[in-house]
């Protein structure tokens with residue numbers, strides 16, 4: 053059955069409706085404040101701010117799981133309540149970095165610490181290797197071109213330091229950075245008197261401002277007035293020479309391998325708990341507290357070149373996390389498992405006599421009281437080519453020599469195995 057409505061009836065009814073609604077509105081008391089929009093009930097947090105990588109910086113493309121692999125470590129501590137959603141997010145992040153993940157990253161356990169090989173990141177160098185000699189830090193890292201190459205910018209620098217008569221860093225022809233004071237400047241060059249008394253002519257583009265002396269050895273790089281390459285290296289070197297191997301850069305902790313036992317102020321830290329101290333224990337404690345307080349999984353990423361001290365630092369972190377959770381046997385088991393992994397995955401290279409030729413993702417699982425209740429180690433990107441191809445002065449995986457040395461003498465004779473220490 054069809055029903056028809058005349059245009060007149062439609063216009064009349066809508067007109068009536070409108071008049072009625074106006075009448076209703078006028079009847080309402082005038083001082084009633086309109087209700088606020090209902091706030092959605094959600095426990096979700098706003099995504100934390102993410103730092104962007106430098107322009108043109110790629111991780112995925114540069115991964116070469118062969119000779120150039122430098123294992124870096126991602127340590128995560130995960131809690132049960134987070135569930136699979138966060139794990140999927142973490143998996144995605146790892147995949148975005150160009151690494152394969154077996155999926156199910158921390159989905160089932162109570163908590164985790166993971167160690168993953170991450171490609172060298174220019175924006176996240178946490179540890180750097182260097183020698184003990186005074187100029188070594190500065191010189192070893194000064195082979196790059198000066199940070200300021202743009203003429204206008206460098207000109208600005210020179211004018212600024214000329215006006216204020218402050219110290220400058222100048223890059224010499226051998227790429228070393230030296231500090232001094234500008235005596236005079238032309239359009240292209242500057243005459244700089246170095247601190248050793250010599251006078252050199254340096255192109256304007258090779259001059260950078262230096263920090264005042266009182267900032268020498270700042271424990272946080274963000275306190276420096278001028279944050280350029282030589283200033284950062286000089287600050288790290290000053291601290292290193294005072295056996296202060298850790299320096300903060302905001303939330304990042306920079307560590308320089310001391311290659312010997314230095315006093316780490318660990319006991320003082322355990323007493324005073326100064327979480328802002330530049331110390332790896334403070335970073336571990338901060339992470340642990342964040343996990344316990346926010347019930348959120350946490351990650352610690354250790355990155356640096358071969359021999360920088362990532363493995364050593366990872367063991368300090370694990371040991372400290374274990375002690376925070378009451379210290380049970382679990383971390384000993386992690387270390388024991390590590391010994392076996394090292395046999396099969398570590399080798400001697402020119403950079404490090406016990407270099408890890410694979411990446412590790414160590415998960416440490418904590419229960420709700422903060423005790424370690426489990427751990428899991430995933431390995432990635434083993435440098436398999438090392439079995440068949442060795443560079444000069446390097447060795448195969450430790451297990452090869454361990455097996456040979458333990459072989460019965462007739463087998464040794466049959467294969468002409470001769471072990472020398």
Ligand SMILES: Nc1ncnc2c1ncn2[C@@H]1O[C@H](COP(=O)(O)OP(=O)(O)OP(=O)(O)O)[C@@H](O)[C@H]1O
Nearest residue numbers: 123309311312358359360361362363364404407408
């Ligand atoms: N904090 C430290 N204190 C004392 N010695 C250290 C420290 N960190 C590193 N070292 C020394 O440096 C050596 C190399 O460190 P480590 O094996 O941890 O480097 P790595 O970054 O893991 O290297 P790779 O990437 O080649 O595996 C260690 O064997 C140790 O002798």
